[in-house]
Amino acid sequence: MTQELRTDSPVTWCPGCPNFIILESARKALLNLIKQGYKRENFAMTVGIGCHAKIFDYLDISGIYGLHGRTIPTAMGIKIGNPNLTVLAFAGDGDTYAEGIGHFVHAGRYNTDMTLMVHDNQTFSLTTGQGSPTSQENYKNKAEPLGKSTPPLNPIKLALSSEISFIARCNARDITHTQEVLEKAITHKGFSFIEIIQDCTSFNLDVNKRDKDMYQLNSPCKTKDQALKLADEFDYNIRKGKIPLGIFWQENKKTLTEEWPQLSNLKKKGIGWKDLKR
Amino acid sequence: MRLNIVIGGKAGQGINKVSEIVSQTLTNQGYFTFNYRDYPSIIRGGHNFNILSISDKKIESHESKLDGIVAMDDNTIKVHEKALKKDSFVIKPDNFLEFGRNLNVALAGALIKILGIDKKILIEEIKEQLNNPESLKAAEKGYESQTKKFDLKKLNNKITILSGSKAVTQGAINSGIDIYFAYPMTPATPVLHELASEQLKHNCLVFQNENEIAVANAALGASFSGAKVMVGTSGGGYDLMTEALSLQGMTEIPLVVYLASRAGPATGIPTYTMQNDLGIALYGGHGEFPRVVIAPGNPIEAIEITNHAFYLAEKFNTASIILSDKHLAESEFSSEEKPSKPLKIKIERPIPGEKKVVKASSYESDKYGYSTEDPFLAKKNADERIKRYEEIKKECKKFEMIKFHGKKDSKNLIIGWGSTSGAIKDAIQDLDAKFLQVLYLKPLSDEIKEQMQKAKKIILVEGNVTGQLGRLLREKTGISIKNRILKYDGRPFRSDELKEEIREVLE
Ligand SMILES: Cc1ncc(C[n+]2csc(CCOP(=O)(O)OP(=O)(O)O)c2C)c(N)n1
Numbered sequence: 001m002t003q004e005l006r007t008d009s010p011v012t013w014c015p016g017c018p019n020f021i022i023l024e025s026a027r028k029a030l031l032n033l034i035k036q037g038y039k040r041e042n043f044a045m046t047v048g049i050g051c052h053a054k055i056f057d058y059l060d061i062s063g064i065y066g067l068h069g070r071t072i073p074t075a076m077g078i079k080i081g082n083p084n085l086t087v088l089a090f091a092g093d094g095d096t097y098a099e100g101i102g103h104f105v106h107a108g109r110y111n112t113d114m115t116l117m118v119h120d121n122q123t124f125s126l127t128t129g130q131g132s133p134t135s136q137e138n139y140k141n142k143a144e145p146l147g148k149s150t151p152p153l154n155p156i157k158l159a160l161s162s163e164i165s166f167i168a169r170c171n172a173r174d175i176t177h178t179q180e181v182l183e184k185a186i187t188h189k190g191f192s193f194i195e196i197i198q199d200c201t202s203f204n205l206d207v208n209k210r211d212k213d214m215y216q217l218n219s220p221c222k223t224k225d226q227a228l229k230l231a232d233e234f235d236y237n238i239r240k241g242k243i244p245l246g247i248f249w250q251e252n253k254k255t256l257t258e259e260w261p262q263l264s265n266l267k268k269k270g271i272g273w274k275d276l277k278r
Numbered sequence: 279m280r281l282n283i284v285i286g287g288k289a290g291q292g293i294n295k296v297s298e299i300v301s302q303t304l305t306n307q308g309y310f311t312f313n314y315r316d317y318p319s320i321i322r323g324g325h326n327f328n329i330l331s332i333s334d335k336k337i338e339s340h341e342s343k344l345d346g347i348v349a350m351d352d353n354t355i356k357v358h359e360k361a362l363k364k365d366s367f368v369i370k371p372d373n374f375l376e377f378g379r380n381l382n383v384a385l386a387g388a389l390i391k392i393l394g395i396d397k398k399i400l401i402e403e404i405k406e407q408l409n410n411p412e413s414l415k416a417a418e419k420g421y422e423s424q425t426k427k428f429d430l431k432k433l434n435n436k437i438t439i440l441s442g443s444k445a446v447t448q449g450a451i452n453s454g455i456d457i458y459f460a461y462p463m464t465p466a467t468p469v470l471h472e473l474a475s476e477q478l479k480h481n482c483l484v485f486q487n488e489n490e491i492a493v494a495n496a497a498l499g500a501s502f503s504g505a506k507v508m509v510g511t512s513g514g515g516y517d518l519m520t521e522a523l524s525l526q527g528m529t530e531i532p533l534v535v536y537l538a539s540r541a542g543p544a545t546g547i548p549t550y551t552m553q554n555d556l557g558i559a560l561y562g563g564h565g566e567f568p569r570v571v572i573a574p575g576n577p578i579e580a581i582e583i584t585n586h587a588f589y590l591a592e593k594f595n596t597a598s599i600i601l602s603d604k605h606l607a608e609s610e611f612s613s614e615e616k617p618s619k620p621l622k623i624k625i626e627r628p629i630p631g632e633k634k635v636v637k638a639s640s641y642e643s644d645k646y647g648y649s650t651e652d653p654f655l656a657k658k659n660a661d662e663r664i665k666r667y668e669e670i671k672k673e674c675k676k677f678e679m680i681k682f683h684g685k686k687d688s689k690n691l692i693i694g695w696g697s698t699s700g701a702i703k704d705a706i707q708d709l710d711a712k713f714l715q716v717l718y719l720k721p722l723s724d725e726i727k728e729q730m731q732k733a734k735k736i737i738l739v740e741g742n743v744t745g746q747l748g749r750l751l752r753e754k755t756g757i758s759i760k761n762r763i764l765k766y767d768g769r770p771f772r773s774d775e776l777k778e779e780i781r782e783v784l785e
Binding site (some may be wrong): 007009041042044045046049054056057060061062063064065067073074075076077078079080081082084085102103108116150260261262263265272273274276278 | 360454456457459477478480481482483485487488489491492493495496497498499500501502503505506507521522529531625629630631632633634635636637638639640641645646647648649674
């Protein structure tokens with residue numbers, strides 16, 4: 001285990017890919033939490049399949065490099081297997097909003113104490129740029145030369161209506177803000193979701209470079225109505241309007257661990273199933 | 279001595295209670311019973327029936343010819359009277375309608391009298407199971423309404439009743455199961471219900487995920503964290519799990535899968551039985567990786583095999599698939615045998631939360647768990663996966679991978695597996711035949727080939743259309759079995775009919 005949570009694995013992202021910055025934000029957030037007493041060996045991660053997922057090889061913590069779309073259930077399983085672990089799931093927009101959207105909708109209901117980061121570059125990058133559920137309408141790509149025919153899905157609205165207990169949005173390029181939000185997400189008790197707006201340097205270039213339209217919220221919304229309204233400011237489609245960043249919503253709800261006496265017991269004892277004496 | 283009695287009625291009328299009262303009473307009297315449950319996918323109405331087979335010797339099947347009908351409605355008589363033997367009885371509901379919800383108890387009482395069992399014993403059993411004045415009255419009235427037809431004197435057998443589902447549950451608990459993940463699907467659901475009701479007592483967790491894909495992936499996550507994990511499903515759910523099964527093959531995270539088959543492709547006939555999923559158990563999931571497939575034939579074997587499955591999964595970081603079906607899962611068997619002492623399952627692999635970083639990857643990976651596309655490592659990893667299978671094979675030789683029943687020196691060899699074994703065992707009682715029961719389907723015992731080579735005549739008996747075990751045996755031994763008795767109407771073999779079919783082939 002290296003001090004800096006880096007690994008020797010050669011990095012294969014495209015030059016200039018914001019995934020490098022997301023990796024740095026994550027690394028810094030984890031190191032800061034470790035300084036504050038989080039146990040480094042208790043961190044565990046899952047990733048989907050896609051460019052984002054390569055972060056698995058570059059972050060020196062335990063975990064499962066899972067299947068496309070299955071980041072969330074795999075992470076949930078890790079948490080159920082040992083509720084003392086701090087579990088992070090890294091996923092793509094294809095992963096989360098296409099292949100595995102069912103798991104995302106249920107995540108709010110289960111409220112597993114874990115953090116999901118979606119690297120949303122509004123395209124399937126690793127498979128060379130097909131349209132994802134968050135790609136803008138009319139996006140021309142190799143699979144849809146006539147242009148994508150459906151409007152994009154708004155992940156923040158979906159998260160709000162799925163009763164996810166911590167909902168935030170970040171700009172991949174802003175290390176300080178992403179690190180700060182990620183730390184808050186990890187310390188939040190319950191399921192935390194961070195939608196990270198990320199440019200792709202190779203595909204769907206039309207949606208890139210929106211930093212100047214972005215602004216940071218001061219605090220989470222007081223009501224769901226406010227949060228939904230804010231979420232509507234950016235519809236992932238037209239290049240106008242503002243893009244709010246920061247924590248949209250945060251509430252205290254019973255977590256999966258708290259729901260189950262068996263898991264609460266493990267948590268209280270500070271052990272996983274392996275060390276449970278029957 | 280052998281009796282077959284049908285107990286029938288509409289879904290929701292409580293025919294299972296009749297079977298339960300009568301079987302338990304007979305068990306206490308030292309008689310062996312086998313209770314086949316036949317019910318359509320209907321919650322209320324329709325026609326449900328059980329065939330309760332009774333014997334003074336061990337039985338594991340029911341027969342087609344009936345000694346009696348216990349009818350909760352007129353339809354039951356209409357459906358089954360064709361199957362009645364000459365000197366048989368029918369208990370009609372007409373005289374007991376006044377008992378309302380206790381109609382079934384009254385009928386149980388009536389049947390007990392016909393069987394010639396003492397009233398005191400009936401009353402004790404009703405007190406044990408129901409203990410309310412209405413039920414007691416119904417049982418007594420039922421009893422008194424009949425005249426004794428048989429004389430089932432007390433025998434000295436110590437018998438317990440168990441369904442395949444209860445046995446798998448017991449095997450999992452014996453193995454120290456930590457978590458069972460599942461999504462309801464007949465006929466795997468009874469294990470979900472059983473384990474769920476037992477979870478606090480045994481301090482394990484039963485979790486119903488949003489679908490089978492979540493089930494399988496969460497199970498791998500939890501096993502990765504160091505829990506002993508099992509998932510349960512039927513064919514359709516298993517199909518959804520197969521991508522994760524392949525992930526298991528790559529990550530080598532231990533996993534136990536309980537696969538209980540139903541009849542036919544797609545939704546098929548959901549509450550009926552077939553042995554049509556051997557193929558997916560053996561081959562489901564992309565890529566090439568080791569796994570274990572074991573099929574118990576009765577509950578005692580199911581208890582033991584479930585334990586083997588946990589043991590092998592953990593020892594070899596593999597997937598162990600316990601292959602059952604509706605017939606084994608939901609029939610109630612009786613037995614004098616006790617399962618062997620369960621093996622202890624120890625988790626010795628590295629898990630997260632300990633000092634070392636543990637990485638498990640879906641990609642081909644190097645020894646640290648980092649992705650690689652290196653051709654040398656790709657080949658090395660593939661070779662190691664196959665080598666691991668060889669080690670599994672060696673270990674499995676410690677277990678009874680096959681069993682022999684019937685005339686041990688006969689030149690006529692019957693081959694079968696799983697829930698069909700019961701009917702075969704009963705069918706060959708007085709035939710010149712030896713039955714080779716295959717319990718381990720992967721790995722397969724080398725002894726099977728020797729046995730096949732020695733036999734004069736081989737008959738394959740399976741509950742599917744294409745003879746899936748036959749195909750496997752041909753692949754592994756080069757011997758193709760010409761004589762095949764296959765049943766694929768969703769109903770299990772009945773031993774008297776099977777006996778005639780085998781006899782025809784032998785002659
Ligand atoms: C079941 C399955 N279907 C399809 C694929 C092929 N595939 C790999 S990555 C990917 C999409 C990646 O898009 P996204 O999740 O947005 O990640 P990105 O590459 O943009 O980071 C697809 C479709 C797969 N690996 N598994």
